[in-house]
Amino acid sequence: MRAAVPTPAVSATVSIVIGETTRKSGSFHQAATTVGLLFRPQIPNPSSPTALPVDCPRCENRGVLALDDDRTIACPLCNNWCSLCLEGVPTFVHIIRPYRGSLIAGMRPTIDGERLFEGYVCDYHKATLRSYSSIAPPMVGCYEAGQSYIAMQGRVFVVRYAYGQAANWQELEDAARQVVASYRYAPYGSELYPCPAELAAQVVR
Ligand SMILES: [Zn+2]
Numbered sequence: 477m478r479a480a481v482p483t484p485a486v487s488a489t490v491s492i493v494i495g496e497t498t499r500k501s502g503s504f505h506q507a508a509t510t511v512g513l514l515f516r517p518q519i520p521n522p523s524s525p526t527a528l529p530v531d532c533p534r535c536e537n538r539g540v541l542a543l544d545d546d547r548t549i550a551c552p553l554c555n556n557w558c559s560l561c562l563e564g565v566p567t568f569v570h571i572i573r574p575y576r577g578s579l580i581a582g583m584r585p586t587i588d589g590e591r592l593f594e595g596y597v598c599d600y601h602k603a604t605l606r607s608y609s610s611i612a613p614p615m616v617g618c619y620e621a622g623q624s625y626i627a628m629q630g631r632v633f634v635v636r637y638a639y640g641q642a643a644n645w646q647e648l649e650d651a652a653r654q655v656v657a658s659y660r661y662a663p664y665g666s667e668l669y670p671c672p673a674e675l676a677a678q679v680v681r
């Protein structure tokens with residue numbers, strides 16, 4: 477998948493936000509002076525980079541989907557902004573506005589070692605991760621890094637959560653295909669399936 481191409485719609489939203497900020501700058505500046513704050517650069521609020529599109533069928537315009545345990549995840553159709561763009565994590569190119577991302581589990585290097593990351597990431601920020609694998613919303617919070625699942629993308633892969641396909645995925649493909657055939661539908665959607673323990677035990681890192 478390639479990174480989302482900048483769209484006129486998003487640019488338009490940005491300029492609208494700047495316009496609003498400018499219009500309100502008189503009162504804001506006064507308030508800011510009162511509490512001793514400096515006037516910040518006029519950037520759109522990163523927590524809501526753009527308005528939701530009209531009528532999203534997936535989330536019914538809530539912008540989030542419900543997961544188990546009262547948790548939610550941003551809607552993959554209309555609110556899948558790269559969270560590393562929103563955090564301002566540096567990349568090899570200068571990111572000036574958030575890109576949309578695809579949902580992944582990945583290993584993110586930190587000063588304390590690698591940490592499991594689950595969320596939306598653009599292609600630029602994928603390159604900042606040690607490894608990653610594509611996942612579906614119902615999988616978030618249910619897997620540990622390195623746990624196996626099965627992905628069908630033409631061929632059938634045994635995948636290690638946040639690491640990518642098993643080193644010996646080709647040897648395991650026939651068995652994995654039988655697992656896939658035992659399901660009437662993909663439990664997680666997106667052609668992603670649980671991996672039985674006996675198959676997971678054969679995974680080579
Ligand atoms: Zn939506």
Ligand SMILES: [Zn+2]
Pocket residue numbers: 558559560561562575597598599600601
């Ligand atoms: Zn990004």
